[in-house]
Amino acid sequence: MTARLRSRSLRTRLLVFITAVLVCVCAVMALTTVFAQRAYLMGNLDNQVSDAAERGVGGAALHPELTRDLTFLGESGHPAGMLAARLDAEGDIMNAAVVSQDAPPRSLDTAQANALKDIAQDGSTHTRQVPGLGTYRVTALNAGGVRVLAGLPMDDVLDTISGLVEVEIAVAAVGLTAAGCVCAVVIRRQLRPLGRVAATAVEVSHAPLGRGQVTGLTRVPEQDTDPGSEAGQVGAALNRMIDHVEASLAERQRSEEQVRRSEERMRRFLADASHELRTPLASIAGYAELMNRGTDRIEPGLAWRRVNAESARMRSLVEDLLLLARLDEGRPLQSAEVDMAALVAEAVWDARAAGAGHVWRLELDLDDGPALVLGDEARLHQVVANLMANARVHTPVGTTVIATVESTRTTCVVRVRDDGPGIPAALLPTVFERFTRADTSRTRAGVLEGGSGLGLAIASAITAAHGGRIDVQSTPGRTEFTLELPVTGLPATGTTTAARTAPV
Incomplete structure (x- = not known):
């Protein structure tokens, strides 16, 4: 799953991550609300159960000799569905009844009574499932030997919690859908500069840099180079890289051009130096050849003067070339x-x-x-x-x-x-x-x-x-x-x- 997600676009990954975070936040908020509401409602119900048990103990204490008496259930003010029971010293139920709507209390059958066994007589509340009646919150009290068990149905609390959960699920679904759509639009808009930067990079990658093109490369628009945003930082960095590429290519072209000019100058220098040296050498060789053939064809004095002149010319040229060579090597001069x-x-x-x-x-x-x-x-x-x-x-x-x-x-x-x-x-x-x-x-x-x-x-x-x-x-x-x-x-x-x- 993680590998597949990494292969998706940045827009998709951001949308998935943001949606997952929103779902988690909504779930935590919903659970917190449900548990808080449930704790509040259960606290109120437990108080009502405790009050009902105390009223039952008070009513039974009027006739303590009647250990099976439940006449206090006939008093007004008891909610429909409330059940009560009289317990013996061992905690067994001797008589139990439930308050009916507009009818006298109805006795519980054996199965229902058995569901209320083993309730500690310390005033703590417990949840029991009573067959045919539903889920009850019950408690038992022992006051001077008068033992009374009382319970109230939890249907209202459970229905309220269920309704709250359904409402929160519906609200969360609508909210997450709206938030997802808004995030998709916002992410798309916010990533547009990055898309333009990527398009610029693709266009630059298609430029024929190998053929020496060093100018006219596309730049990221100025609006997408704001250093205050991450996309702007990427755009500015890409522009700097393009500038560096252009400068490097231009410098390489200048270097290559300098090398070509240097090679041309060197070839010309060698050709000119060869010619300059060859001319006096040819003259000296010619006069020497004429003198070797005899002195009748040229006056010896003239020949020697020409040989000396060409030698002086060649010596001057060689000295000039040596001086230039020493200067090129950077040899220090007298100071x-x-x-x-x-x-x-x-x-x-x-x-x-x-x-x-x-x-x-x-x-x-x-x-x-x-x-x-x-x-x-x-x-x-x-x-x-x-x-x-x-x-x-x-x-x-x-x-x-x-x-x-x-x-x-x-x-x-x-x-x-x-x-x-x-x-x-x-x-x-x-x-x-x-x-x-x-x-x-x-x-x-x-x-x-x-x-x-x-x-x-x-x-x-x-x-x-x-x-x-x-x-x-x-x-x-x-x-x-x-x-x-x-x-x-x-x-x-x-x-x-x-x-x-x-x-x-």
Whole structure:
């Protein structure tokens, strides 16, 4: 029974349990009422029996010599159906009669008299079944040798109790039926939110999550997420679980996308690195082959110069790749206090020497103190030099390049701005990625002119290793790289350099 009930719906189980509880409550109340009413009526009847016995003793005491006298039954006031008997010393009935309606008392026969035997003469009441008369409540008294037994019928009490039971059964049946109907309606209404939550869960379970759908999952309506109710708590928990599922799926998709992009970058990196290394190696091998065939086909000095140039190019590329590898591994850099104003000034001088056809300017804004940062001076110089080289190589002669150094209480900002043609919009999002070049054909202007697409990637990696950031904004006629580094936070050790602009 229990197993079958557990397989039913929650609505059915609640209705069964509530009905069972109501039945038990009604049964307890009915039994309590019946027993209380019966005790009350029996108490009244016992009092009446005791009064009748005392009146009988009083009437028999007027003629104690008449041991079989029942004339006191002829007195008025005795209810119909009352019976009385005179007893001897052994308790045997000597004479017994019953009061009739509008008729003299009628004597009891032997069977009826035998039903009244063995009644203790102590005034206690007893229940006896008298043949032909019904159920009686009887008692016996002994007063000075006068022994009288009296009894009253229990039919009225029994009929009252039976009627009360019938009424309570009818009322309970009607009440339980009405309560069951009301409970069914209330339970159905109260479980509707839970049904909507279950429907939402079923709908979510049918969503194609395996195919990567991470948005648009059905949510439990807000009205069914009230934390004040159990159904609302379940609905709110289901919404949180759906949010977690969507977030997890989105994160998995982002991770997979990052892995794909990483694999693509790695394949591209290996292809570009292989090409960059293969080109100088092929040149060196070619010149070596020509020299092995004899010196009449090529001048030895030219061949050696080309071999040295390609070797230098290959060595520079390998050093850049090793530097990026060390930065990717998180190897610590040297740490010392670096004056970025002096470092940028040196880089501008070096750029002027390499690109005399450009206009180079330096601007310093150091009102808040010297531009001191904690880091590797050589690597920071490499960052600024790469930015200068990028502006020199990718802008025409006559372009103005301005390097600005600004210092605040928390950061040192270096800006390299030029008025050249700008970076193509399609290239701008990936300008700091490795082997990113505007010229996809891999042609070179010169052996040591760069062009491998690692300069800005190295600048970004070194900046990140120093806890800074680098970005770029470019439009035709204005390209600006911004380098931000945290300052050391040390007190100034010299006089503040005023803001100035100087051509270099």
